[in-house]
Amino acid sequence: MMHNTTTPSQQATIAVDELGYYGEFGGAYIPEMLYPNVETLRRQYLGLIKESSFQDEFRRLLRDYVGRPSPLYFASRLSAFFGAQIYLKREDLNHTGAHKINNTIGQILLARRLGKTRIIAETGAGQHGVATATVCALMGLQCIVFMGAVDMERQAPNVARMKMLGAEVRPALSGSQTLKDATNEAIRDWINNPEDTHYIIGSVVGPHPYPDMVARFQSVISEEMKSQLQEQTDRHYPDAIVACVGGGSNAAGAYYHYLNDRRVRLIAVEAAGHGVHSGESAATSVLGSRGIIHGSRTLLMQTPDGQIVEPYSISAGLDYPGIGPLHAHLISTGRAEAVSITDEEALKAGFFLAQNEGIIPALETAHALAALDRLGFSADDVVVVCLSGRGDKDLDTYIGMTNCE
């Protein structure tokens, strides 16, 4: 039995600096029109989050409304199959079906304290849109969600949910009509409505302080993992954490309290679409280079002239040409390992989990699961997979695959 109460760390601490950088990545590359809003957030977010009235309300809502803590489930059949001790952090059991609501609860409480009355959001798979529409309904605030027209079609159940929750869903018709374009439209809306509007970004992307703020709200995932692992394995840390990365919010939350604990391998699973080098992929850490997207200096897929390349993945939540600056830092410094998983591998992993553990995962999460047989674990390795969302929204895609076979 091992007891480790201190964190061994010879290397530099991984944390955001005052200007919003993780190493060379981050910052706030925004037009002046956004400056007052982003600057207000930057000055106030830490103070507001730390207030005890904020923490009380946040913790109470996570417990009574979201249903936290989410279980840490030992998946015995998965463990036997892959030859490791595999635990699933069940974010799919949260209210609205994914980890996204951890962040929207936090941001809606911030928005209210900043006196904002109108909420905007972007969404890819629709999980963040649903989570935003949900907290807006809860707080009685106006909600507008921008969503790529292509994504509205492939994630139709979530569009219907957002509308039923009282949100307006506006299609983004530019570019590849997916998450990147929805984010562009949301930023434009914020430029046009600087006074009454708060923009709830759904991932650890965007200008500082968003990546750090969203990571802090999602960090409840690894906070719970620590005590749950202690209870179930007698050790508060795992040997590895596996999470899918589009922008990277569930990964950031699952890594957060282990970022500086080098005993823990951090595995970031990206979407390879039809294959990393097929021309239809979203494997940013392999295909990307240093640049700026959505206000942040990070890794992104682009041409030599700096035009942003349109990505592709079967999973709308991973179909994004960048990654958050924290992940760019973790991967480029070797702290996290990146793995690329194709559409086909993800679909198979989704069916495998459904038929061996009775859990239908979101297509995004299925990418993380598909990475398990790539990682060379030993039998006593404790591995946590962040089961970021449930697959109800993806049934059409899954069923389409069954029909093809």
Added chain:
Amino acid sequence: MLNVYFTAGHPHRDDTVEIIRALDQAGVDLIEVGIPYSDPLADGPTIQQSSQVALQNGMTLALLFEQIAEARRFSDTPLILMGYFNQVMQYGEESFIKTCQEVGVDGLILPDLPLYEYERSYKQLFEKYDMGISFLLTPQTDEQRIHEIDELSRGFIYMVSDASITGAKQGISDRQLAYFERIAAMQLRNPRLIGFGISNSDTFQTACQYANGAIIGSAFIQALGLHGIEVAGATRDFVRQIRA
């Protein structure tokens, strides 16, 4: 001062030189050339669409520098480039600014380059190549920051007329006039050009009363975007209407 903006490579890839020639002959005071970008966050639908068309036409940064060098053989009207900072980064910050100087660009507008990043990392490069830079200010910019913007801008200040992305709007409100007056009273060292929502001779003249001039973009692009238009004539007519 009249500053007219257009997107390089729109409506046709090789129109850039002809449009500069026509603007020069029409006697505009400043020519602002937009570098087409896939994700122009600070721009409205008109400029975004013109950028997409230009990129589909095969427009590149290398080609744009050639076009500007060619235009500089006959035009000495001050010329500035507007683009997004990622484009500058990919070209290489110093190479970009050096090439701008070599082909005869007078200044840059990079709306997503923050003041403090400019000051700590790029100001010296701009000074080394004697390259101008214009920062934006908006109705929400506070007084201290306005002074910082004035201190760091070289050439002129881009006054965003209202909280908005680019794109022609109707008229100028009392609230905007109060903002124009407030800034005029600050006696900044840089000239001020008002942009966003300036689309016709009325709004242009109002802008000239309260500032040193105006920037017109979307309205000109719409005029150029008409099907089968002859760009030289369209440019002449457009400038004549604005100056009317």
